[in-house]
Amino acid sequence: MKEYNLTDSYITDITEKKALSTDNLQVYYGDNHAIFDANLNFPRYKITALIGASGCGKSTFLRCLNRMNDKVARVDGEIMYRNTDINSSKINVYEVRKHIGMVFQRPNPFAKSIKENIIFALKNAGINQKDELEERLEQSLKSAALWDEVKDNLNKSALALSGGQQQRLCIARSIAMKPDILLLDEPASALDPISTSKIEETLQTLKKDYSIIIVTHNLQQASRISDYTAFLHLGHIIEYNSTVNVFTHPKMRPTEDYVSGNFG
Numbered sequence: 001m002k003e004y005n006l007t008d009s010y011i012t013d014i015t016e017k018k019a020l021s022t023d024n025l026q027v028y029y030g031d032n033h034a035i036f037d038a039n040l041n042f043p044r045y046k047i048t049a050l051i052g053a054s055g056c057g058k059s060t061f062l063r064c065l066n067r068m069n070d071k072v073a074r075v076d077g078e079i080m081y082r083n084t085d086i087n088s089s090k091i092n093v094y095e096v097r098k099h100i101g102m103v104f105q106r107p108n109p110f111a112k113s114i115k116e117n118i119i120f121a122l123k124n125a126g127i128n129q130k131d132e133l134e135e136r137l138e139q140s141l142k143s144a145a146l147w148d149e150v151k152d153n154l155n156k157s158a159l160a161l162s163g164g165q166q167q168r169l170c171i172a173r174s175i176a177m178k179p180d181i182l183l184l185d186e187p188a189s190a191l192d193p194i195s196t197s198k199i200e201e202t203l204q205t206l207k208k209d210y211s212i213i214i215v216t217h218n219l220q221q222a223s224r225i226s227d228y229t230a231f232l233h234l235g236h237i238i239e240y241n242s243t244v245n246v247f248t249h250p251k252m253r254p255t256e257d258y259v260s261g262n263f264g
């Protein structure tokens with residue numbers, strides 16, 4: 001692999017309102033320093049893509065943003081959300097996850113009905129009113145572009161849905177909690193091209209109401225759907241800029257090599 005200077009970086013200033021920001025974020029898995037000094041501002045109501053070669057730390061970084069790494073890694077630094085450091089040990093992580101939802105690479109619906117998949121998490125969060133549950137069920141499935149396909153079969157097992165439908169159900173399950181921020185870790189990598197484009201369309205619609213941060217291996221997908229892109233290499237954020245600039249006028253050599261296919 002080519003050797004690059006990892007201390008140089010280009011991080012653009014975000015002019016939009018911020019949804020979330022990281023300040024000197026460091027992640028360690030034992031002796032393995034996986035994320036170095038990440039300082040990023042994520043804009044509200046935009047899609048930000050995290051790209052980079054396998055093992056560069058994309059998922060690690062994403063998972064810190066709603067405290068999913070607590071049990072496996074040491075995470076130092078601040079993650080600021082609504083003027084609060086949500087990386088503080090005093091913060092209730094379950095509260096954090098109500099505001100910052102996560103969708104994983106493989107669709108992981110519960111072995112329950114479509115309806116129960118949505119309602120279960122809401123009831124666990126203390127929402128018990130029938131009208132409220134029904135309203136959130138319909139709204140979340142509509143927002144995830146699944147309602148028309150399932151509205152007559154809400155009691156059918158979620159496991160009988162296609163992979164793409166299951167992933168949209170997982171998105172619906174996340175947004176039923178009415179989070180502000182949606183984190184997605186390669187949500188379409190296990191899906192066929194038609195299901196992938198449906199997920200991409202859904203994300204474009206969702207960004208009206210949610211700030212979205214997505215990890216993707218797929219450079220075309222990042223350039224199609226995201227407004228901002230961060231390129232990571234060996235745990236360092238090398239470049240962060242508008243997606244059009246990252247792909248057409250990269251400022252850093254490693255980014256240029258990566259987006260032009262001359263990396264490694």
Ligand SMILES: Nc1ncnc2c1ncn2[C@@H]1O[C@H](COP(=O)(O)OP(=O)(O)OP(=O)(O)O)[C@@H](O)[C@H]1O
Nearest residue numbers: 029032034052053054055056057058059060061072
């Ligand atoms: N649970 C874990 N325990 C120990 N080390 C881990 C763990 N998860 C990731 N790592 C290490 O952290 C580094 C970054 O991994 P990470 O999965 O975040 O990269 P990635 O860019 O998301 O990779 P990929 O694109 O292959 O999913 C790697 O060195 C990896 O081995």
